[in-house]
Amino acid sequence: MSTGSTLYGWRMRHVVTGEAVALELASVSLITRGASLLVDLVIYWSTLVLAFVALGFTGAGIGFNEAAAAAISLATVVGVLVIVPIAVETLTRGRSIGKLIFGIRVVRDDGGGVRFRHCLIRGLAGFAEIYLTLGLLPLLMGVFTERGKRLGDVMAGTYAIRARHPSVRPMMLPVPPNMAAWAQIADIGRVPDDLAARASRLLGTIQTGGRKVDTDAITAVGDRLASEIVTCVAPAPPTTSSVEFLSAVMAERRNREYQRLRIKQTRAENLHRRIHTLPYS
Known part of the structure; x- marks a missing residue:
């Protein structure tokens, strides 16, 4: 199908x-x-x-x-x-x-x-x-x-x-300092992947240096994405710009995913070490 x-x-x-x-x-x-x-x-x-x-x-x-x-x-x-x-x-x-x-x-x-x-x-x-x-x-x-x-x-x-696609530069923007406290306790797991991907592309455009961007268009797209994402997070974020809000959400998603993968890798390494230290290994 x-x-x-x-x-x-x-x-x-x-x-x-x-x-x-x-x-x-x-x-x-x-x-x-x-x-x-x-x-x-x-x-x-x-x-x-x-x-x-x-x-x-x-x-x-x-x-x-x-x-x-x-x-x-x-x-x-x-x-x-x-x-x-x-x-x-x-x-x-x-x-x-x-x-x-x-x-x-x-x-x-x-x-x-x-x-x-x-x-x-x-x-x-x-x-x-x-x-x-x-x-x-x-x-x-x-x-x-x-x-x-x-x-x-x-x-x-x-x-x-x-079979070959252009490499995509990862979004490396940090959590804005004024949003750090909120990002640590925010429930952002309900943000759809497609919506998160659109926000990541927008932030990647902002992050890319040496490229002229249309500030008004970036702001308009950022406001629209922020209005969609804000309904998927809890509690409500503090008052800030749409770009800072998107940066906080996407950077925190990245950090949590990295922590999850690190925990998974650590567990796999511990299991591998235990298996190979058994008497019958």
């Missing part, structure tokens, strides 16, 4: 796994897939040219007849343009040099990793649709399919996702 939505201009794929966990996998744009394919084609065709050059020198020395030369040439073309891409994609679980450069990976429709049969179908179909139609069929399929699939993806039940 899955639904689609749009986030930051990416087409999102909501996948529900067998463990009933919802995943959001961003499908790759047609331009990115085309660029990665172009890189792969340059590499494979360069390899094919070098292979024919090597075969030319070898054939001149050995003296292949016409039938043997034709068979070897056909085997070289199939090996470089079909077998090698299938092998590379299988061994790398959906990657290639072009995909690695652009940070994308091919996965199954349910979000799992591809296997040999998926790569085999994609490779065989890809040879036909890319070379026999000069790339026109993949282009049309990418435009009219939901997640930019080509024919090989439709047949294999796969699509391309972003």
Whole structure:
């Protein structure tokens, strides 16, 4: 079961796994897939040219007849343009040099990793649709399919996702001094995660140095977020600005999460130490 939505201009794929966990996998744009394919084609065709050059020198020395030369040439073309891409994609679980450069990976429709049969179908179909139609069929399929699939993806039940995302700088703003006493006793566990994420992004924008921001827009967004979050905390915060209130809530959430993780790690270390000091360890 899955639904689609749009986030930051990416087409999102909501996948529900067998463990009933919802995943959001961003499908790759047609331009990115085309660029990665172009890189792969340059590499494979360069390899094919070098292979024919090597075969030319070898054939001149050995003296292949016409039938043997034709068979070897056909085997070289199939090996470089079909077998090698299938092998590379299988061994790398959906990657290639072009995909690695652009940070994308091919996965199954349910979000799992591809296997040999998926790569085999994609490779065989890809040879036909890319070379026999000069790339026109993949282009049309990418435009009219939901997640930019080509024919090989439709047949294999796969699509391309972003495997590399830009790093997000964590929000490191401290609890404002005038809010420290309130933050220590405040119940902030009812703040929804999506609302907290929006507040964190806003504070990250404020925290980032060297970037000009629209103060009026930041204040307006901060006031709106503060009015939503204030209904989820208790007791009511002291009178302060919306940015300071958001900073106190998000910094305290961060501090409590860090303490929780530290306690969990300490318990795991103690358990590990006790297990390895038993007489039968």
